[in-house]
Amino acid sequence: MAEPAKPAAPASGRANTKKELPERFRNHKHVWVFVEQERGQVHPVSWELMGEGRKLADKLGVELAGVVIGAPGEATLAAAREAACYGADLAYTVTHDILADYRNEPYSKALTDLVETFQPEILLLGATTLGRDLAGAVATTLLTGLTADCTALDVDADGSLAATRPTFGGSLLCTIYTLNFRPQMATVRPRVMAMPERVERPLGRLVEHPLSMAEEDVVTKVLRYIPDRDSAKSNLAYADVVVAGGLGLGSPENFQLITQLASVLGAEYGCSRPLVQKGWQPAERQIGQTGKTIRPKLYIAAGISGAIQHRVGVEGADLVVAINTDKNAPIFDFAHIGIVTDALHLLPRLTEAFRRRLSPHIRDRIAS
Amino acid sequence: MHIVVCIKQVPDSAQIRVHPVTNTIMRQGVPTIINPYDLFAVEEALRLRDQHGGTVTILTMGPPMAEESLRKALTFGADRAVLLTDRFFAGSDTLATSYALASAIARIGETFEPVDIVFTGKQTIDGDTAQVGPGIAKRLGLAQLTYVSRVAAVDLVGRAIEVDRRAEGGVQALRTRLPCLITMLEGTNDIRRGSLPDALRAARAEIVVWSAKDAGIADVGKCGLRGSPTVVKRVFAPSPRAEKAAMVEAGGPEAADALIEAIFAQRPRLEADLATLVRGY
Incomplete structure (x- = not known):
């Protein structure tokens, strides 16, 4: 086994104490x-x-x-x-x-x-x-x-x-x-x-x-490098607005409520870890410690309980808005704005309300 | 071809308890599973064996109860299982773990047959470091292939292997020599259902159980807490934000508008930002 010089092991017992730096x-x-x-x-x-x-x-x-x-x-x-x-x-x-x-x-x-x-x-x-x-x-x-x-x-x-x-x-x-x-x-x-x-x-x-x-x-040779197509990359980590869904959505079909709201807001969409584990969403959409860390101006989390591994992925957001049926969900410990309700009912209404509110700007876009 | 797959038994639960004095995990009473990322490594190893012939040895380091995970891996069709267990390993960080596993892999090569490929999962779900695979490769002087999405070709005669490796902005197609170490990316294959004969064989199989000494580890000072350069000083739950979330109490049809008002009231500039976004969208 190739191994470089061995460092002195801590003098005795536990390494759990501060020693003089060798x-x-x-x-x-x-x-x-x-x-x-x-x-x-x-x-x-x-x-x-x-x-x-x-x-x-x-x-x-x-x-x-x-x-x-x-x-x-x-x-x-x-x-x-x-x-x-x-x-x-x-x-x-x-x-x-x-x-x-x-x-x-x-x-x-x-x-x-x-x-x-x-x-x-x-x-x-x-x-x-x-x-x-x-x-x-x-x-x-x-x-x-x-x-x-x-x-x-x-x-x-x-x-x-x-x-x-x-x-x-x-x-x-x-x-x-x-x-x-x-x-x-x-x-x-x-x-x-x-x-x-x-x-x-x-x-x-x-x-x-x-x-x-x-x-x-060098024994390893690069035969080819195949860059990802731009369409394959999501801009989730660097998006200004992110909408994400969790297990509270209840079924994979209901995830379209997330993508519809994201579309109206010009936002990227993501999900919590359980949705990736269940195969409802691909791994590149996962937000959290083992997924993407995001720092948007607005983050809307629907049906996400807010485990620590999710929290560390979104704490850099300027404004965290949480929608959850459980008023004791940990996400309300770090959200700025919360509402205790069923995301399945609120999301379509929220999409519609944002569409009305932002429609003058959408018309600008169509006109220009 | 002889393939060694390193797996880890991990807690399958959010019920985590921490020893108040040593700040290490108390594993008793928490249900365990094979680290899910490792299943992709197991499956890839079995596929290569099926194509090229040879044997697959599963290796884990852990407490005696980690034998369960080894038996599970045998039900998928692995040929042999080695459990590395010793009180000297308790409290190992990634450097100490890679030392113990590398020693055991070297001993597996000597005891059974030379090792061509070592597989690990991308990372574990309890530690999430992705450091043990590279650590084993470096210690054994193996070519290091991390985040592999596909094993494209294995040339046992020419002692070479070609793989696709996930890089930040694309995929690298790499060719290197055997033996090598591969950390397998998730979602790259489907773990097979074990056959009935394999299940019966797994239940009866004799697990090879090695202590540190059996694995050829002369200096147990490189193992466990003593062999770990990192020290966990403090384990804690994050505190809630100082200000509580502003709760929007409206229900029914008004809820959506009330929520939007609350958002723009807290961040007045956001409406202009959203307008810019939807115009550009």
Whole structure:
């Protein structure tokens, strides 16, 4: 079994207590955000994380760096410069022809090398398919702690990263620390953190790092890349208005009450986890911890009870409106406006009432 | 071909209890199932075996009662089941779990026959981390194929495999060498109904039960709480929002209009925003 050097195990018994940070980790300093780019496009989650990283770096009094890995050329450099506009003090880049497409081996080697050379204390990545694939491999190589899908990040009094995430299937929250290892790694799902304002700023420093690897060293080859058709993508995560349904709808046919209201509002539609598990809706429509996180101006939840795993997916919404027959449903604990009634009766009326209210604007559209 | 599928027995319930001192899950009394994501891995492994011949070994780490999930997997037609169970594993995080499972997979390869493919589900429904699969791959030096939607071809002679992998904006068609580790995406196949002979065989089958030592783990300090770099400091329920939801009391035909009034009263700019949206829609 190929395995890197083993870290000293905690001196005795439980790891559950704060120890002196081992000597070899004392030089680990600064906060890093992995800037995810695939085929020239930076994933927005990277800038959302940059905003969080800035707060952590300021609390710790350290620098914030963006890490960009990719093919040599303008796109990679542009991503590094762009990192400054979202708060990075400096950027590290690793560029090489073998990094043109994402593949685990060269990317995890590039990132592991960077970490071992420049020794950050905190490393944040987006919880995307790429970020999770990369983070899991890098944390295992470095034998350090990795906390997935965090919903809140903070540093405590002694400077440790406090990473909070839903746990036990999203029924409770927990705060996780990586006390005796560095870097402290965490992933965060897209849209969980607010997008910081972009401010035009020059990049303080650019540190280019080499990758000693050749195409012959990479056993995995990309045969083809088939981009999704635009029609196959839903814009749920970035929609301004979202309407969603849950088990309270009673049957898959009744889901059309959701899509009809969404259509009148120019909204995207989604659903709670049980509807995906029952096969009523596809997984890409799921809102919640294991589905999409949304931050719309208006979110209307019909027949959704509001389990924690759903709650963490919608807490960034400006206004949460809940329709539920059960006045004790947990969704009323975090909704701004609630109504205790049967969604099946209210939804058609609500669609009609919104249509009347917005009809002048719809006529504008038809006329223009 | 020898395929190992890692599965996890997970609580099938929202009744979650947490130990007040250790902050770990108290599993007693909660009904359990095979992690639903793992069923896609089991089915894909069985399909490949049916096409290419060979054996499928199911592996799980957990308490002795995890044997139930292994028997269930045998009813689908898996050939062998290994239960990795030891008090040293209690409190493992993903790093410690991947160490134990990787050790057991290496030992399975030595004991039975060399392993060509390791399958896991995309993630579990109780931990939701998706970290154990990559952890096993890295520790065993296997090519890592996550979020696989299709196994397109397996070439046992040329020791190569082609798969489709879900990426953020599309699908990557990848070719790599065997052995490899695949985390299977959900919804990519339908788990078969087990046959009657398989059900009978599963009921009588002898489950291979291994302790940490049996699995070749020399240093139990890399397992369980001691081998876990992450520490759960606090488990808590989120507090309700400070202000209660404003409840709209209207019923009957007025309810819809009353709700819309309440929405625009709380967020006056929303009406203009909606107007912009429907114009552009």
